[in-house]
Amino acid sequence: xxxxxxxxxxxxxxxxxxxxxxxxxxxxxxxxxxxxxxxxxxxxxxxxxxxxxxxxxxxxxxxxxxxxxx
Amino acid sequence: xxxxxxxxxxxxxxxxxxxxxxxxxxxxxxxxxxxxxxxxxxxxxxxxxxxxxxxxxxxxxxxxxxxxxxxxxxxxxxxxxxxxxxxxxxxxxxxxxxxxxxxxxxxxxxxxxxxxxxxxxxxxxxxxxxxxxxxxxxxxxxxxxxxxxxxxxxxxxxxxxxxxxxxxxxxxxxxxxxxxxxxxxxxxxxxxxxxxxxxxxxxxxxxxxxxxxxxxxxxxxxxxxxxxxxxxxxxxxxxxxxxxxxxxxxxxxxxxx
Numbered sequence: 001x002x003x004x005x006x007x008x009x010x011x012x013x014x015x016x017x018x019x020x021x022x023x024x025x026x027x028x029x030x031x032x033x034x035x036x037x038x039x040x041x042x043x044x045x046x047x048x049x050x051x052x053x054x055x056x057x058x059x060x061x062x063x064x065x066x067x068x069x070x
Numbered sequence: 071x072x073x074x075x076x077x078x079x080x081x082x083x084x085x086x087x088x089x090x091x092x093x094x095x096x097x098x099x100x101x102x103x104x105x106x107x108x109x110x111x112x113x114x115x116x117x118x119x120x121x122x123x124x125x126x127x128x129x130x131x132x133x134x135x136x137x138x139x140x141x142x143x144x145x146x147x148x149x150x151x152x153x154x155x156x157x158x159x160x161x162x163x164x165x166x167x168x169x170x171x172x173x174x175x176x177x178x179x180x181x182x183x184x185x186x187x188x189x190x191x192x193x194x195x196x197x198x199x200x201x202x203x204x205x206x207x208x209x210x211x212x213x214x215x216x217x218x219x220x221x222x223x224x225x226x227x228x229x230x231x232x233x234x235x236x237x238x239x240x241x242x243x244x245x246x247x248x249x250x251x252x253x254x255x256x257x258x259x260x261x262x263x264x265x266x267x268x269x270x271x272x273x274x275x276x277x278x279x280x281x282x283x284x285x286x287x288x289x290x291x292x293x294x295x296x297x298x299x300x301x302x303x304x305x306x307x308x309x310x311x312x313x314x315x316x317x318x319x320x321x322x323x324x325x326x327x
Contacts, residue, residue: 069113
């Protein structure tokens with residue numbers, strides 16, 4: 001199994017379910033990737049690189065999006 | 071035609087709208103439209119992965135409006151810079167409303183952290199619109215480091231108190247060589263008109279519109295007030311005096327003296 005820290009919370013994946021890329025993870029979470037920006041280990045990952053950026057167990061990822069605000 | 075120019079980009083509307091606190095994305099979209107706004111602010115937050123509700127901002131046509139991401143929630147320059155970079159990655163554009171508010175009670179902006187973040191973001195190629203207290207010296211310093219505007223507050227965010235900082239904003243306007251956008255605390259269309267009459271280049275309104283009973287109507291009221299205030303400013307306001315000055319002739323009265 002593998003563990004990812006997503007938006008401050010730890011999430012455990014069984015070995016065969018561990019997302020391989022950021023795009024994979026978003027699919028798994030059911031999050032629409034067109035509105036999301038990711039920060040992996042403190043590095044911003046642009047949307048166009050979601051499907052090519054590998055995820056490794058133990059990594060920290062932030063998924064953010066725009067919300068209404070003033 | 072009279073246009074607002076920020077960082078070389080022209081706008082016909084001088085009313086910027088914040089998208090927070092609307093009861094629905096529909097009323098938000100309709101209010102933005104009724105306001106005639108061209109610049110709308112948004113915030114950046116963690117995706118709630120346990121609640122995949124619809125993306126409220128999908129109601130905003132990004133080809134029609136310039137999305138201006140803010141750095142709300144930032145308490146330090148570093149946090150604001152991180153948010154600005156994420157926002158740039160999300161929008162592909164480099165405009166940012168810089169706000170650093172360490173105090174959650176009054177949400178007043180931290181001048182030192184704001185200046186620090188502005189300097190770094192400008193160097194990274196951002197178009198920086200800093201939210202500040204109405205401080206003329208800070209305004210000058212921000213202009214010196216290359217911010218695209220200054221955005222002094224009228225009164226605390228969401229307080230609807232109106233132009234409590236009028237005297238200081240007058241000095242900021244007098245000294246500014248970038249657009250002055252009065253932001254925060256404008257609770258009524260008359261407050262917005264007052265800021266525009268003083269010579270503010272634009273105003274940013276959110277709470278007063280979003281939490282009105284009829285936000286769409288209120289948005290239009292603000293639009294008219296901003297246009298009226300601007301027109302009055304361009305007309306050169308008449309002088310104020312202590313004593314009365316008769317508007318009718320003081321001769322030809324129907325009386326014998």
